[in-house]
Amino acid sequence: MKCILVDDEPLAIEILESYIGKINQLEIAGTFRNAISAFEFVQQHPVDLIFLDIQMPKLSGIDFLRSLKNPPKVIFTTAFRDYALDGFELEVVDYLLKPIPFERFLKAVAKVLHQPAPAPSVQKADTVNDNFVYFKVDKKMIKTKMADILYIESIKDYVKVKTSEKEIITQQKISYLEESLPREQFLRIHRSFIVNVDQIDAYSATDVEIGKHFVPIGRNYKNDVMKVLARNAF
Template identity: 80%
Template structure:
């Protein structure tokens, strides 16, 4: 049956665009569109859905207030023209935060987080906020804003990751595979099942490891060929 989804937005053009995007993804099944959150709330009292594409600023009831009314909300992707609500949205454990106008590639990236996420997995603790150069990591009940340029490397420790910067370590409950998908590939590279590194921070490397400052980070055997090809592009 695929992922059952609804669109909640007071702009007809925005609904039309999202509808066209949903139709391009076979795994998505659109079961309703609503011009306000009250109508969506009524629908959800009798129907179950897996995903909501939700605008924030709407008449009658805002998207954020609407989400707070749901006792067991489905996964939510905010679709909005306003970036000011990003932290508040992620505190509500949304999947992603899309800024209008939304390119299809960005839409697809957000949807992939739902399609590739097991039903039992908690909503990701780190969220990308495009188009700036920051990422938010959820630590306890706070969202910690971190400049991507400051991230040295990321280390996986079971169901947690440790994000290392020059002046701090951030430990958040997260899967490293989610971060690998979320962070910009031109800047971050997974070199080991337990490590992602910031390419701009690498000081030296060999066939077995990379050096970032005083840290020596191993290159996994299964990653070696791809890592060597990417690192070799910058050899002169």
């Protein structure tokens, strides 16, 4: 199945190329930084599937898709949730929110291939490999080593990712990260906090201590948190 990638962010294209390279049924026919170039390509070459960003200069992904008389199958890849209704009306196959976990990408591709999603390999969360994760900040994707993350704090529609050296603020739901990050390493201990279990220095019935930071344990999470942490207690 021939596919093209349309995104004005080089790093987003690089990540998709890495994912697609793991699926034998997909072949990249072209990558484009804007929808106008993609439109010209589609008029002259057969394309089965488009991975399409929405907010791009000159021509948005939505306007591009509407301009196609007989569009191929489309998977939206965007950092914005606001266009889900447009995706439904345009009958896109799926709507992927950046940063895109490999497992979520596989599910979307499985819909196109009309087969069960392949079992994920060692890919986790928003990673290109098991060692790091990308977080979107403005128009950049910030690479962060998983081992360096101390904790993640929810701030309404954003999260703050705290490491020993920096803070990253990204528009994302903490529930999404809870599902995406490897559960053996990251633990939800409060409605507003996820912690890196490997970074915990001490804990009590009310909080965990990570360096100089004290992160509260939520009442509704306490029993499950105690069970997990007690596995290595003596």
